[in-house]
Amino acid sequence: MIYFNKSQMPLSFNHYYIRRIWIYLFCAIALLWAIGPIYWIFVSSISTRMELYATPIKSWFPSEPTWDAYIRLFQGGGKYRGGDVSPTEGLMWKSLFNTLFVSIVSAAFVTFLSTNAGYVFARMKFKGKGVIFFFLMLMMPLPLWVSIIALFFMISNAGLIDTLTGMILLFIVFLLPLGIWLMSTFVREINPEIEEAAIVDGCNRWQLMRWIIYPLSKSGMAAVFLVSLLTVWNNFLLPLIFTRSPDSQMLTVVLSLFVGQYEVAWEDMAAAAVVTMLPPFLIALFFQRFLIRGMTLGAVK
């Protein structure tokens, strides 16, 4: 979709290229802003400590790049050479898997449940709709640790401490308000004529959802999925309190282990950060195609 052009064909060859140049310029600025510091993380992960301390001239790519940090990260039995202990020994793979699992499952559930609820709030009329909506949204700005003591009590009595199920359950509940709000907003944008036509044709609500709402809300659902996934990915407090052992430990807690008693193992933390960013990056790359308008909304079948 070319937004601002007055017609589908470029007015002139030059006009087209000038436009492109502006686009690429802005993209370059945006990327510099967003990726610049990330590049620094990558550089840190392959640098030596002394190189990082260099002043005033800093090298933009280390003169002696080393993969040591990554090796230490994933290696099992670490070599203990006076302060060179790998704090995450044995934890990296497991927590990577745990975090992926919890975040994907939670995000999937939230997306599914929010789309359904979003449709209900956007299209259906029933008594108490406003109250229920308010009920679900009210506690969204509540700081997490307000609930934490009672939550801990309930979860541990249910035997769900240190389980992936417990984490998933918690995340679903905390992500739902935002998901529902987002999806009700997006569903409302869908042309109601399509739905009415379907109802006249004899569709029940479930068929309506499956054949019309889901396909048409792909971009909204992608947005909710990504938002939920990343919120889980970065969350620290819930894994800290509700997980214990490597069985269910998550990446954010493992990353905090790089802060030693006196120094921060920054090269190692940077390597772990690079690894941490990779899965969500790939998932987002896959999902961003849904954030493209696909369906022709104007046509009524």
Added chain:
Amino acid sequence: MQSIKNALLSVFLLALIPAALHAEKITFLTPSWGAPPDKALLESFQKESGITVEIQSVQNKDLFSRTQIAAATSQSPADVIFLTQEAPSNLVAIDMMLSLNNLQSKDPLENDLTGQEFWNIGGEQFGVPVYAQLVMMDYNTDRLKRAGFNTPPSSWSELKSMAKKLKSSGIDKHPIAMKSSDWSWYLMALSMGDPMFGNDFKPIFANKGSKSRVAMKMLLEFFSEELISPEIVAGTVNQHSIFWSGTGTFHQGWQGSIRIGNNVKKSKQAPHVAYMVLPGVGNTWSFPAAIGIAKYSKNVEASWKFIRWYTGKANQKSIYKAFGLYPSRSSVAAELNDEGLVDGYSQILAQSKKVNELPRQALWWGPFTAKVSEQILTAVQTGADSDKTVDKIAAIWNELKSEYE
């Protein structure tokens, strides 16, 4: 036939019982530097005792959060908990730790485990000492020599003038690497000779003309005269990373800090770093660490066995070799020194004779010491008067004390 089958089955089951009894599991909550570093050693312990140890590493302050939330619901986060110097105020005070008196009466702790008194609060022993670190200072001998000084300073005013010389002669822009926080003040006050706290938690640092007031004044001057880098005030670096990155001649370190200071891979100050016994009267304080059992643990016996192993010779040696943390067993320390593994042993020994502890057992110590840091930072940022700052700190102490009594 049936009876033979039954007999075989019962023998089989009986054989299983000892194995079942032995397959105990305990959990150990610790910061990353408390995890037993020698895996082979841990494996052999697990095999011999039949106890599986699950290690749960978290950051220190996160350890407190996790424990406090569990405590609020009368549960234990783990069986064995690593106790740092803030633990009395953060963990013992909230009734999270089990008294080891009973276990000790059956299996008394040896005398070469130094520092047991610190963990004895109100007559109950709450922890077995693991390591004992003294707060110490180290310095770059080469830079001091270039400024014309061959020996480290013997008083704080001498240190200040040395620092000024280093700065003015261009050798070091910010010669003192100390933080704008509580520890810097305690270090200076204690080493100037002020005991700071008297009997019954009396804040004698607030007395008129006390050395603590002198110390606060000088500390604030270090900042205003830029003898300490303003980056420390900004908070993105601590005194250690700034020293090892090359800025600073005098450094508030700890017992073991010269191991990193003289490591060419980690420090630009290598190989010139040496300990200095603190100037003035020279008193310092220690930050010991211990290991204890959580109150609601269901595996007390197994936990005790683990603790005895953890504080045993072999593990203490491996901890020193991996993390540089000075063992609590004096026999182990002596052995390590014989092996030539302890750098600066003579200075450590000299410094260890000049110790004046701070009252970490006070229930309110945690919030107090944090507020001290905040007051010092405020004074540095706003140029507040040092006497008023000390008065404020005394007021905070008294207020907290009254709240908790």
Added chain:
Amino acid sequence: MPIDRNRGTRQDLVFVAVILLPLIILVGILIYFPAIDSLITSFTNENLRIRRLPKFIGLKNYSKLIENSEFWIVTARSLLVVSLTLPLELLISLGLALLLTEVFPGRAMVRTLILLPWMLPPIVNGFLWGWLLNGEYGALNGLLYQMGIIDEYVTWLRNPDTQIIWVAVVQTWTRFAFPTIILLAGLQSIPKDLLDAAKVDGASSWQSFKNIVLPLLMPSFAVALTIEFIAAFQIFDVIWTLTAGGSAGGAINPFTKTLMLYNYELVFRDLRIGLGAALSYLILFLSLGVAIVFVTRLYNQAVKS
């Protein structure tokens, strides 16, 4: 329509119930129950360090907080952070969303790359900026020095004033991907035929933007604005790792203390959970109040156009 009305509405009610009831129960148990428990705690003087039964003291915690000037200073500071962060963030995300609806090769990669800052865990984020901004060996200093813009390293975070500005910059950098995604999705649902019709009528790009895109984008914009307001108002991670020092001592930089840090101090450091719970509820009311104002005003505006 000749359809069995009763059957329709009953089926509909079943539909609604099947979808909403589990959610209501889940939220009720896992969110409301602990929240109410916490509300009750806020009416007591519970303190984990002092081993005594908590006593009911009514609204004393709330009055203690409100009478103390610290609460107002901290709230003002939180609002300052919001006022610095929000405009920057929303402008950037709106611009980016518009940019990224254009078609050009490499768009997919660019869209994903700008999400990277959001994928960085908070603790790494804090240390990253600590390394970038520090005045002894920081990368920003190195870059500016080598480009010739400065001839001496600058201590960027030296004063509390600059600290707050940098906090806003880092918070923006961390979170701008979120509203960008929301706005991108929102832009997708604007019917193309409306824009085509406008073009036929001779509207310029700016006019179609102002009169068609912006009003239709309002609902998504409202969501993004509210969420980012809450995130900025309740900011914690960035300030904690960037300026509070985060050492084991638990000291909190008094110059960058915002509401959530104050809350952390009361709950986790001082362990005065009665007082801490009261503060949490004050924060909730403040956040809710503003959120409701935003949402109602923006929704009304959207409905009008």
